[in-house]
Amino acid sequence: xxxxxxxxxxxxxxxxxxxxxxxxxxxxxxxxxxxxxxxxxxxxxxxxxxxxxxxxxxxxxxxxxxxxxxxxxxxxxxxxxxxxxxx
Amino acid sequence: xxxxxxxxxxxxxxxxxxxxxxxxxxxxxxxxxxxxxxxxxxxxxxxxxxxxxxxxxxxxxxxxxxxxxxxxxxxxxxxxxxxxxxx
Numbered sequence: 001x002x003x004x005x006x007x008x009x010x011x012x013x014x015x016x017x018x019x020x021x022x023x024x025x026x027x028x029x030x031x032x033x034x035x036x037x038x039x040x041x042x043x044x045x046x047x048x049x050x051x052x053x054x055x056x057x058x059x060x061x062x063x064x065x066x067x068x069x070x071x072x073x074x075x076x077x078x079x080x081x082x083x084x085x086x087x
Numbered sequence: 088x089x090x091x092x093x094x095x096x097x098x099x100x101x102x103x104x105x106x107x108x109x110x111x112x113x114x115x116x117x118x119x120x121x122x123x124x125x126x127x128x129x130x131x132x133x134x135x136x137x138x139x140x141x142x143x144x145x146x147x148x149x150x151x152x153x154x155x156x157x158x159x160x161x162x163x164x165x166x167x168x169x170x171x172x173x174x
Contacts, residue, residue: 007116008165032148059165061115061162062162078142
């Protein structure tokens with residue numbers, strides 16, 4: 001499945017969270033990631049994220065879609081992307 | 088159409104951007120919004136956003152899907168939402 005992941009995490013934990021998410025997904029903006037991921041890998045990512053997060057103040061939202069083609073992406077302004085590193 | 092909008096905007100401009108996006112969409116996290124919007128209203132929103140943004144440093148990403156049912160949303164941790172205000 002294809003997912004978009006966005007987090008809002010306290011400054012102290014944000015570095016760990018960034019590192020974790022980049023292992024599973026492509027980084028596309030400050031706290032936004034996207035990518036194709038299996039159900040098993042997503043569960044793994046969520047469990048690891050929950051260990052980093054403070055449940056009383058941090059937030060993680062995951063949008064899932066079965067097919068990437070159901071989502072159109074438009075970027076305005078600066079484009080920051082991990083994918084740039086592979087070109 | 089249903090959209091998810093995420094921005095990464097310089098501190099000086101973030102207040103204006105938040106105010107603008109809340110006029111058109113539901114706020115669901117720090118810099119993340121979602122909602123049903125028409126093509127015309129989205130174009131209006133983008134034009135207004137571009138006037139606020141610094142194109143050399145700010146970023147705005149819009150994910151569009153024709154049907155909300157094609158997107159599943161999962162929230163982990165704290166849920167911040169404009170919708171709370173309407174209940």
